[in-house]
Amino acid sequence: MKNVKWSSYLLSCAYQRVRLPHFRSIFSKTGIWDEELTSSVKKEIEFHWRENFSKVSGSVAGDDGRKEKKYVLAMFPYPSGKLHMGHVRVYTISDAMARFYHMKGFKVIHPMGWDAFGLPAENAAIERGEAPDKWTHDNIAYMRKQLQDLGCKFDWEREFATCDPEYYHWTQFLFLKLYNAGYAYQQEATVNWDPVDQTVLADEQVDDMGNSWRSGAKVEKRLLKQWFIKTTNLSKSLFDGLSDPLLQDWRDITKLQEHWIGDCTGYIIEMELYKNDVSLGDKLSVWMAEPEFLDGLSFIGVRTSHRLNKEDFKGVGREGVDLLNISAVHPFSKHCIPIVVSDSFEYLEDAELYTGVPCQKEQDKSFAMDNSFAYVDVELVGSKEEARTKVVKRLREMNAGGQQTSVKLRDWLISRQRYWGTPIPVVHCSSCGTVPVPENELPITLPKISKLLMKGTSPLQAPEWKHCICPGCGGPAERETDTMDTFVDSSWYFLRFLDRKNKAMPFDSKIVDELMPVDLYVGGKEHAVLHLYYARFIQHFLASQGYVKHKEPFKRLLVQGMVMGQSYKTSEDGRYLTHEQIDFSVNPPVEKDTGASLIITFEKMSKSKHNGIDPQMVFDEYGSDTTRLLMLADVAPTSHRNWSTETFPGILNWQKRLWMTLQAFIRCRTDTNALSKQSHLPPETVKKHEDYLFDSRNYYIKGVTHNFQVTHQLSVAISKMQGLTNSLRKVPLCLVLGEEYERTLATQIMMLAPIMPHFATELWAGLCSVATSPHINKDVELLSQKWPEVEPSYHLDFVCKINGREAHTEKLERYNIDALNSSTATELALDLPSVKKILDGRTVIGSTYDYIPGYEASLNLSTESSFAFEATPRKKVKGKKKKKKVKTH
Secondary structure, three states: OOOOOHHHHHHHHHHHOOOOOOOOOOHHHHOOOOOOOOHHHHHHHHHHHHHHHOOOOOOOOOOOOOOOEEEEEEOOOOOOOOOOHHHHHHHHHHHHHHHHHHHOOOEEEOEOOEOOOOHHHHHHHHHHOOOHHHHHHHHHHHHHHHHHHOOOOOEHHHOOEOOOHHHHHHHHHHHHHHHHOOOEEEEEEEEEEEOOOOEEEOHHHEOOOOEEOOOOOEOEEEEEEEEEEOHHHHHHHHHHHOOOOOOEOOHHHHHHHHHHHOOOOEEEEEEEEEEOOEEEEEEEEEEEOOHHHHHHOOEEEEOOOOOOOOHHHEOOOOOOOEEEEEEEEOOOOOOEEEEEEOOOOOOOOOOOEEEEOOOOOHHHHHHHHHOOOOOOOOOOOOOHHHHHHHHHHHHHHOOOEEEEEOOOOOOEEOEEOOOOOOEOOEEEEOOOEEEEOOHHHOOOOOOOOOOOOOOOOOHHHOHHHHEEEOOOOOOEEEEOOOEEOHHHHOOOHHHHHHHOOOOOOOOOHHHHHHHOOEEEEEEEHHHOOHHHHHHHHHHHHHHHOOOOOOOOOEEEEEEEOOEEEEEEEEOOOOOEOOHHHEEOOOOOOEEOOOOOEEEEEEEEOOOOOOOOOOHHHHHHHHOHHHHHHHHHOOOOOOOOEEOOHHHHHHHHHHHHHHHHHHHHHHHHHHOOOOOOOOOOOOHHHHHHHHHHHHHHHHHHHHHHHHHHHHHOOHHHHHHHHHHHHHHHHHOOHHHHHOHHHHHHHHHHHHHHOOOOHHHHHHHHHHHHHHOOOOOOOOOOOHHHOOOOOOOOOOEEEEEEEEOOEEEEEEEEEHHHHHOOOHHHHHHHHHOOHHHHHHHOOOOEEEEEEEEEOOOEEEEEEEEOOOOOOOOOOOOOOOOOOOOOOOOOO
């Protein structure tokens, strides 16, 4: 029987529409649905709903107040002045996930703040002749507005900047806790000096070519006194923590962290350094794989690049041996151990020191004898493990080391020679030495300035700030003029978000224990080692001191790929060209002036490659909701995204189809003559189409929910939403008048809400204006609706596995699967004929049951021994047997 087609019907709608005089406006304002979805209409929608979102209730429909929490956190940005495309991607992802969890009924924590200290602000202030705090806060205000325009729903009441004294007060507090626990110390060290930015860099901030990660300058080596944090004290804890079952989706990040930490196969021994029987007030950290032979240590070798190899410490040894005139003191026997400078020892890879143990190595015995170094043969009492345990325990009791670590890992160098950073809360006194500032005198604030003059100068050197009174003796002292690396500020910010207004402590442990760990942490892979490592260290330290319950701060990671821009460079000399320098009238494009061929590729966006995209220009052209959709569609969040307008038409056309579908729906529901010419379908045909909609709705709810909640593949979720649109437009138009169509259309809009909150809310306004189904709660705004769920009568997969291998899949109504537990699921599986046949009398010794509500149940049966079998193929879902493209209009 012939039916009215969607395309002809929508065309008739366009002709019948009554146009408002002189201006166009949106349905939510006029009650009239515009036939054309233009950029101006999109932006009007966004402006209208942005103004109204503040009036929307934050609670979800049907919320009974007993919510499980979801802490969704995107790595907070440096306030550079305006968003870049990487920001747009990461915050769109986190916002979509936060909105989804909100609709799922969770208590969602989704905060935002600013990683506001650091060199870029200081350098920019110098260039502009202004104060860094003004430059920083102006940028924060602009970027906050951009994020709000992007539609991101952050908990703005939790907002802070790390440069606020209210925040770095507690960064200083944590430093003192580290210092008092023996984790923070000052030591002379050979450091990486950036000659451009005039500051020290950690090893992690120098690339493989020996250049600064930020300025690009060739790094120099200098000997300076610096502040360190003993991350090596917790090496084993940090390494073992990577196997914590709490961690999910860490994938290759785990391997990167394991490689960074290294195999913890040895132990640290802290030895005091003496010269002529006088302590230098310095210590040497010695790594030994077998500390049970510590009493047999006869000499220590250091490389020529070691910090101790300097003129002041040159001693007199036999010919060919550079012996230092300082010694390391054995922590137990207190005898002096000579230190030899030589690159010829058999150093382990990445080792700074060589431990000479003559009773273990013949070459060490020969060297000791040739140089008249004393040595003893160590006879172990009991097993090596028992002897090692005793030595390590004694070292820890004496605060002389004993921590298990790798030979490669170094302590965290946090000193920075700049103004715009957190002041280190210690003073230096000629009588008392280094003295921590009392906690009740925190924060030690930065001096107020009107502008910065030049690199390499710091207002912290000014006498009025630097000179102070010693907290110990009351005599004259000087403040520490180094500031902390910004990674210290960001190593604990996720904890402060949870208790932002606490004035007595950095956070309330009860609140943190209740709301930690972060359930989903979204950020770039470039932070996989440094930031994640330091943040994990601080959390492990706080757990070791009893301040927090959870050792691991981040449960799930969503490491998003970069946004890549198209670059054009000459094939001969590799020069990057601007668009103005390219002739696009030919294919492929060539250099305009010379006609030279070009290498066209996608690379990380940068000014030097002329391939950056300003998000504001994209917002202005497409609107923020469409920008969100374009950013999330087609490419998995974890993959790099090649930003190209060639990929836009498909997704933009889908947006238009959604718009036109709502237009047709309203027209059908309000125009009684709209379908008068359509022949009535037989009841059995209507039932067939309604069953198809029922199946489609539940099938796509199941898939989209799984892609949001389990895999975080938002691009696949969008693809499945497009499939649901195709289902809606495939059925005859008379189905628009039925409840099944209305419920399916409502589902489509609700699942769209986390992706395009403004656009979806406008669609919802249109739907609710004519909806009649009691299943649609028209009294609740879209963003506070409950996320749609698979209906109880819909069939889900009950997957039975044997020894981890899929054996059989049974289709069961959801209400039956919801009622299962481990015991009843096992009974059900063992009663299935196909499972009985495969087991063939074998004894089941255990079972593991797992259920993802509304998606799939899985039962794994374990037998005494594995065996080969042929699995029963899964039954395909009704209506989804053939995968083919559906022609839509």
